[in-house]
Amino acid sequence: MVLTADDVKKIAYLARLGIDHQDIESYARDLSNMLDLMKQMGETDTGGVLPMAHPMDQIQRLRVDDVTETNNRDNFQKIAPLVEDGLYLVPKVIE
């Protein structure tokens, strides 16, 4: 499997990740090498094998639906890049 520079640009777009133009070729090469490494997996028969997501196959634990947290908005917004009146500010989305 060989990824091209265009593939890398497309993946970076999906991840909303800025990448330097001069690095694109090296990412394409590294990712292609990684995919080569992964080819080995395809050679192994995994028919009937259950995928493993948690080492102890634990299911999601549920808790009682009680309020346990206090309101920490001011504290959390202290470290935000840009806030106003308790709101996080981003560039205008809708004209």
Add this chain to the structure above:
Amino acid sequence: MHNKSIKEIAKGLRCGDFSSVELTQLFLSRIKQHAQLNCYVTVTEELALKAARQADAKIAQGDTSLLTGIPIAQKDIFCTQGVKTSCGSKMLDNFIAPYNATVVEKLNAAGAVMLGKLNMDEFAMGSSNETSYYGPVKNPWHTNSVPGGSSGGSSAAVAARLSVCATGTDTGGSIRQPAAHCGITGLKPTYGRVSRFGMIAYASSLDQGGPMARSAEDTAILLQAMSGFDPKDSTSLDLPVPDYSAALDKDIKGLKIGLPKEFFGDGLNNDVALVIEKAIEEYKKLGAELKEVSMPNLKLAIPAYYVIAPAECSANLSRFDGVRFGHRCDNPQDLADLYTRSRGEGFGKEVKRRILMGTYALSAGYYDAYYLKAQKIRRLISDDFKKALSEVDVIMGPVAPTTAFGLGEKIDNPIEMYLSDIYTIAINLAGLPAMSLPIGFSEGKPVGLQIIGDYFAEDRLLNIAHQYQMVSDWHRQIPKGFE
């Protein structure tokens, strides 16, 4: 004073030989003296001295917690309220954590004195500590070599006596490999044993925090304080925590050690293999029996890991978007530009590489071929371990194929760096506990032995490591210049 064990320090503090403030001052001055190692991202001098004064007062009132007044350091992946928590990244260079990780809460409650936050590979992605935004850490045994990673600041600080012990995290070997490269003792607990709350996520189904110290005895004490169920972590397991120190002195006569033939084949450095053979001989003298076991799917661990870990990382790191915290680019043109540039400027190259890999593996049409396939391979690897551990008590082998490599040696070849994780990665996929302990040197650089146990057998691992350390002094060696 800085070479003493936790128990020796606890005794010294209570006999009035020295105070926690004096001890803390000594470590703070050693950190300054050896700043060139680059172990610390942040030194919390004032907070440390305040905590030390409180510890001294508590001890005067009869406090008996072994960790009270003991200087420790936190890997900079654990959130510390009011203290910068960078995760080794420019993205979080301005991030002052608004709350404490559970591990931090627990160690504070146990009375430990935090000296500061330790350098690490960016977002724990790396095996050499060279991906850190704050620059590489140097190995105190050989300052042209890497300390290992991603918990490289932790291992180097403990080896150089810039902290009594430290926390680390291990997603694919990030506690064990740096412990091996710096000649210290480190333990990756069973997945779910130590809370992940407030521990910045890399690959959530693999990440696990654990202790790093000079001896198994100290490691047991630190693990005791870190372990336990946490309702704030949905993958934390609600099981009782045994007394890890109580198990240390048990006789290991009749211990069945499994040696996977796949661990000792091509790729393992001859010198490292010899040092490991010697340590295993020592275990035979202690009454252990050896048995060859097999891990037929071991070679698939690296490809499976480099699908699962990047896939989970690409999802976890999507939270860094320049909106609520962390780095934000200047003058964003629109929302897409804000996301793209903030992330582009905030993340380093290795993190980007893994986000790209993970995004690709999870993108439409590829999920079954990569992520799902890797999860099935994960099951096969886990089954290999289950089978082997039904025949033997523990598995032993190398931690890494070589001793610490040179700074800059592998940084331009990511695949080669990934392949060096071959002996540690499979354990994370299975979720098993494993530790690394120092067993000798090759050309002046430390070699570690890996011991892998069954789920929740941390007490057994510590016992086995401690018995070796009772008849050897590798764990007492001090790098030159740091005596």
